Amino acid sequence: DGGITQSPKYLFRKEGQNVTLSCEQNLNHDAMYWYRQDPGQGLRLIYYSQIVNDFQKGDIAEGYSVSREKKESFPLTVTSAQKNPTAFYLCASKVAGAGLDNEQFFGPGTRLTVL
Amino acid sequence: RKEVEQDPGPFNVPEGATVAFNCTYSNSASQSFFWYRQDCRKEPKLLMSVYSSGNEDGRFTAQLNRASQYISLLIRDSKLSDSATYLCVVTFGTGGFKTIFGAGTRLFVKA
Numbered sequence: 001d002g003g004i005t006q007s008p009k010y011l012f013r014k015e016g017q018n019v020t021l022s023c024e025q026n027l028n029h030d031a032m033y034w035y036r037q038d039p040g041q042g043l044r045l046i047y048y049s050q051i052v053n054d055f056q057k058g059d060i061a062e063g064y065s066v067s068r069e070k071k072e073s074f075p076l077t078v079t080s081a082q083k084n085p086t087a088f089y090l091c092a093s094k095v096a097g098a099g100l101d102n103e104q105f106f107g108p109g110t111r112l113t114v115l
Numbered sequence: 116r117k118e119v120e121q122d123p124g125p126f127n128v129p130e131g132a133t134v135a136f137n138c139t140y141s142n143s144a145s146q147s148f149f150w151y152r153q154d155c156r157k158e159p160k161l162l163m164s165v166y167s168s169g170n171e172d173g174r175f176t177a178q179l180n181r182a183s184q185y186i187s188l189l190i191r192d193s194k195l196s197d198s199a200t201y202l203c204v205v206t207f208g209t210g211g212f213k214t215i216f217g218a219g220t221r222l223f224v225k226a
Contacts, residue, residue, distance in 0.1 A: 031210075042216055043202075050210065090159070104161075108158055
């Protein structure tokens with residue numbers, strides 16, 4: 001089945017530790033995105049990538065890093081510099097183009113809790 | 116002004132009611148428009164795209180007014196299962212890569 005997978009579903013981290021969230025898609029999509037969602041809030045863009053080996057900062061990139069070495073993979077590292085990392089992290093992907101059939105597809109998300 | 120604005124609600128309606136959600140966007144160069152649905156503690160899922168001429172999918176109707184930079188979603192004959200948060204989404208930029216999500220409108224349908 002085609003889709004987007006994120007792992008782990010739940011993640012606990014001690015303060016001061018870096019942690020990497022996985023996102024894999026087998027939809028052959030060009031673009032991939034990382035969002036953060038806090039309780040009762042909307043989605044905020046962290047990073048996005050339009051093509052392999054290229055990515056751009058979103059609205060809240062500080063304290064996060066990404067890589068795009070393969071088309072199907074877009075891991076997100078939450079570094080110790082991120083002061084308030086506890087949140088729901090969502091990965092998404094889409095094909096290139098602005099058509100109405102080019103919506104974003106989301107993975108199931110990772111809930112990160114800093115202890 | 117936020118790039119995409121929605122009434123946060125919540126909207127509390129009885130089963131069978133008709134409810135309308137509104138969304139405004141600030142970028143006149145916006146290209147594509149969508150409504151997503153997000154259930155509690157789940158990922159957003161596409162509800163419907165919004166066509167320039169308006170479109171309907173069963174009990175759901177979406178409208179776009181480019182002149183006023185306004186999108187709407189109408190839900191008729193509300194069901195308990197319609198309870199969720201509804202997100203307005205706008206894309207723009209070369210290749211449509213830039214996507215802005217509204218903060219969402221919460222809907223509670225009561226028996």
